[in-house]
Every structure is written in structure tokens, then in C-alpha cells.
Amino acid sequence: MRGLVVLVTLACLASAQHQALIDYLERRLLAIEDRISLWHEQTTRYVSELRELKQQMVSQLENLDKEKETLRMNLDSVGTRVDRVEREMDYLETQNGAQPCVDVDDKLIEQEVTLVKEKQKAKYSKLSDCSDMISSIKAMKILKRVGGPKGMWTKDTSRGSGKIYIFNGTDDDIIHEFASVQDFTSSQGFTLSKNLKLTSSWSGTGHVVYNNHAYYINYGQEINVVKYNIKDGSVTDSAVFPEQDPVPVYSLTPETVMDLAVDEEGLWAIYATQQNERHISVAKMDANSLDIEQMWDTNCPRENAEAAFVICGTLYVVYNTKQPGRSRVQCLFDVNDMVSNEEAPLVYFPKRYGAHSSLKYNPQEQLLYAWDDGYQILYKLIMKKKLEI
Template sequence: MGPRTPLLALFLLSWLRPLQGQQQHLVEYMERRLAALEERLAQCQDQSSRHAAELRDFKNKMLPLLEVAEKEREALRTEADTISGRVDRLEREVDYLETQNPALPCVEVDDKVTGGPGIKGKGRRNEKYDMLTDCGYTISQVRSMKILKRFGGPAGLWTKDPMGPTEKIYVLDGTQNDTAFIFPRLRDFTLAMAARKASRVRVPFPWVGTGQLVYGGFLYYARRPPGGPGGGGELENTLQLIKFHLANRTVVDSSVFPAEGLIPPYGLTADTYIDLAADEEGLWAVYATREDDRHLCLAKLDPQTLDTEQQWDTPCPRENAEAAFVICGTLYVVYNTRPASRARIQCSFDASGTLTPERAALPYFPRRYGAHASLRYNPRERQLYAWDDGYQIVYKLEMRKKEEEV
């Protein structure tokens, strides 16, 4: 060993002592951290065990309650099924009793029609109607219904053009509005964002009620002229019919409806004063006046000129009526209650006198408790387009010959 060896040993010893001290501090630090982690882990285990015990206790408490709730639900379901069966049986019994003792339908036949001279500007009154077509069908029953969607407010109208070549859907929301929605086809109307698919047509004068009609490419509707019903003035009791060209978006004709003292024809639909309808024979109008405020009136209109060709005083009462439509020259009036219940065709009036009281069916609508704001018959499809509290519904009709027995 040389003279430098002691110096080297001293140097190494001086360097190792601080290093050993640092290692000792590091070991002590790691031991403290591990002890803290072990303590936290023990706390987590204790909390987890406590939560698991609480969850078991809660589960043990809830299981009996769930069993009781399930038993009550089954009991309620059984009770509901029993009540439904009783209601079905009661309805069948009522239908059977009505079949055995049918109510006299409000059908006016030939021997009750009183002839008279024509009234200028108002058309012939209470004369037998001469059919323009060979249509001789009447309703046998309202077979089924399909709820398509909910669009708009509680009152409105949706329909197709029975004379048009396209499948367009026309929607007129509200009882006092001036904008109609037109959808290219039924599928577009049923979409969730249907309004984006629709074109909008604005009419120059707002319509009144839900009596509008799309027929042959035109929108027919009633407007309230200044001083019309509810407005005071000379035209207090009159309404004006508008014929609006949907493609050109222009008014092509208008006429003051030749009836004074107009009142709502339907006791349950107070906003409609003239309800326009179309069938295989053409254009019709359902209305009522103060002269006979208990019954509905029917008028046959010329779709070209809006002239009134014939008028009839029907025996169908206004009370509890909610809507009406015409098929093959026969007016069918739908009645309901307030609050709304199950609607029923309770009165019919055949302007031609072909349908006799014994052959008139008085069917219920499918089981749905609502109120019809409007009903539109499509003669091509033999379907009714209904607006029920904002829901758009299609009813399929089963038909038979007027001469057949019920």
C-alpha cells in the first residue's frame, strides 16, 4: 500500500456517511407512507363492510314490501280485467237491447218531405234530392281506428283532397288561423319533425271554426266578415264562404252564405258555424239557425260558384252533437257527452229519401273516450279523418247497400 491509501480510505468514509444517512431518512419516509396507506385501506374496508351491511339490511326490508306491491299489482290487474270484461259484456247487452228495441233514427223519408217553391238565392228547400251518381251505400259500422300522431292544439282539421291526384296531407290547426300546413305524403306527416317537411300556405282571411274542406285543389272555408257572428253590425248573423286556390294561392270566389241568424250546429263544438263536407255527390254544408235552434240544417252547394242549390231542415238535434259528415247524400251526425265519452252516430238524414229508418245503422266508434273537433270523409278511401284533442286519427268504415236490412 502506498502513502495515498489512508487518504483514499478517509475520502470514501467521508462520502459514505452522508449517503447512509439519506438512505435511512428515505426508509423512514417510506415506512410512514406505507403506514398511512394501510390505515386508509383499513378505513375503506371498514366503510365498505358497513355499507354492505346497510345494503343487506335495506334489501331485507324492501323484499317484503316488493312482494306486497307485486301482490297488489296483480290484484289490481285482475280487478281491471274483471271490470273490462264487465264493461264489454254490458256493451254487448246494450247493443243487443238496442237491436231488439232500436231507437228511431232521425231519417226523413219521402212522405215527410214537404215541397215548396224555390227561394231565390237560397236554393230549393226540403225537396227530395236527385242523386247525381249511382252511389247507394250507407255505413254498416265503424270498423277500426288508427291513431297516427299528435300535432297542434285541441281543435283543428286534417284531410286529403278526395278529388286530387296526389297523396298530400292538409293540416289546419286551430279555430281562428290563417296558415295551412301541406305535407307531401302521409309518411312525412308522421315523422317526429314533421313541420320541417311541410310547406305553409297563408290564406288572406282567417277561417272560423273547424269546418274547412279541401276539394278539387281548392280550400273552402268560412270567414267572419266585419260585423259577422259575434262582431256586431249588419252582418252579425252571416258568414262568408271563401274558395281559395291552393296552387295559385289566390281567392277565386266568395259568397255570403244564404242563411240568417247562424248559430253553431254542434252543441259540443261552439266555434264552428258552417261545417263543409264532401262525398260522392259533391259539396255540402251543415249549419243551424236561430229560426230552429234545436235541429241541424243541410245544404247542397255548387263547388264552382258556391251557390246554394238545395236546403233541408233535418230532424237531427243540435244538443250533444260534436261533428258530422256526408256519404252518398246521407248526413251522419256524431254525438257525445261532456265530459267526453264514447262517440256514436245517433242520427242520419238521407236527402234522397232512400235510406229508411229500419235500415239505418247507428254504430259506436271504436273504444276511445275523446271529443271529435272535426271529421272528414274521403270517398276514395272510405275512411274518416278525425281530429281528437290534438290527435290525428283514421277510422275505417264498413259499408253496405242502403236497401239492405241492418
């Protein structure tokens, strides 16, 4: 009987422990279900918030795209307005340009009157009936960048010749010859050029190529103008320029003591002397003999001049600033007295904000061959008759 009681007691104890374990497990399961429910609720909320954030970001990105397009259109409009203002400023500068930098006093006026009277007594005998002058510069084309910051390039001005000649630098004895403009533009550096070795070195950037001859300046104690036959590689002639104590013709290009030029009437020399060091002088030369035919003193200042060229017997002097700005023709001198400097329009070059070390006019093409900080540039000119001014 006592054994039965013990068994019953043990069975009751086991049943109670089993029930306690089941209750514990149920409580744990309920806690886990609560946590799972909480995680599910939080996940649902986070997904909803992320979806709303994505919608907001998409909306903001669309607004940014619209604002970007509006800004681009505004910038295009501003660019158009700036271009229009620049064209209007260019027009106003051309129509109402600054007067040449010439000090006017009584002595200078007397000198001008005396000079005019002397010119009237001895007019220059033109070699042609050319009466064109620059109206404006139509276009600029940058062909290439080769060589140093200073130099000269040109095409032979004789009819039918398409050869290009490069004087790289301001002191050398080599001329680079290209068969055509196409060879020049396609060449890697000077690889397609023929090197012409001279018997003497050239100085500055004031050289020209005219009728299969290179006319270059050799400067030592005096100025020598050398005529070099390109075909047979010989010096045809040379002459000492009859001016003592020369000074650089352009204050902004001090390497050039004399600048040679070619126009419809032949060969010219542009120079300056200590006797008239404030202003530029010009002389007509015989291209065959290198004799001086006639000489003129102009009222075009050397100060701030960077280059010059001659068209139809008219000298055009180009000015700039010491810190390169915008080049402009601000002074001219007509040896035929058909146009005065006061009547001539002020001509601005297209904007590059560089400095020309040389400008060479080709009368066959009515183009200017320019060297600007190592760039070889062509300027297309628009001409008009001098008598229309």
C-alpha cells in the same frame, strides 16, 4: 441452625404462593373454557335457527311466486271476460241503441208529414248512383298528436292526391300542407310542412280540401264560403251563405258556425239558423260556383252534437256529452229518402272518451279523418247498401 429454619420457612411460603397462583390460573382457564363452550353452543344454535329461517323464507317465497302466478292468471281471465262483456255491450248498444233525442208532438208530426210530402213533390237529383251507408266502424288508428286540442285535418279528396292539410286551431290564416301521410307522421311538429298563407282568416273547424282547392269558412257579420286555389295561391271565388242570423251548428263545438263536407256527390254545407235553432240543416252546393242547389231542414237535434259528415247524400250527426264520453252516430238524414232515421243502426266510435272537433269523410278511401283533443285519428268504415235495410 436458625438460618436454616428461616430458609425452610421462606421456601414453604413461596411454594404455597406458587400453588395458589396455579390454582387461580386453572380456575380462570376453566371459566374461559366454560364461556367458550357456551359461545360455541349458542353459535351452533343461532346457525341452526338461521338455517331454519332461511328454509322457511325460501318456502314462503316459493308460495308467493305460486300465488303471484295464480293471481296473474286470474287477472288475465278477468281481463278477457271484461273485454268480452265490452264487446257484447257494444253489440247490444249497436243493435238496441237509444232513439234520437227528438220531442214528438202533434205539431211536429204534422210538420214531418208536410216535409215528407214536399220531398215527394221535389226529389233531389243525385249526381251519382252511390247508395252506400255506414254499417259499422271497423278500426281506429291514431297517427299523431300535433297542434292544439281543436282543429281539422284531411287529405285532398281529388283522385291521385296524397297531400295532407292541417287547419290547426279554430282561427288562423295559415294552412299546413304535407306532401304525404309519411311526411306528416315523421315530421317533428310542422317542420316538414309547407305553410299556405291565406288572404283572409278561417273560422271554426268546418273546412274541406277538394280538387286542389281549399274551401273554408270566414265568419264575421255573415258567413262567407271562400274557395282558395292551392296551386297558384289565389282566391278563386267566395260567396255569402244566404241565411240570416246563423247559430253554431253543433252545441258541443260552438266555434263551428258552418261545417263543409265532401262526399261522392260533391260539396255540402251543414248549418243551423235561429229560425230552426233546435235542429240541423243541410244544403247541397255547387263546388265550382258556390251556388246553393237545394236546402233541407232535418230532425237531427243540435243539442249534444259535436260533429257531422256526409256519405252518399246522407248526413250523419255525431253526438257526445258535455263531459266527453263515447261518441256515436245517433241521427241521420238521407236527402234521397232511401233510408229513414228510425231504420238506421246506432253506430258507436271506438272508445277514446274524447271529443271530436271535426270529422271529414274521404270518399276515395272510405275513411274518416278525425281531430280528437289534438290527436289525428283515422276511422275505417264498413259500408253496406241502403236498400238492404
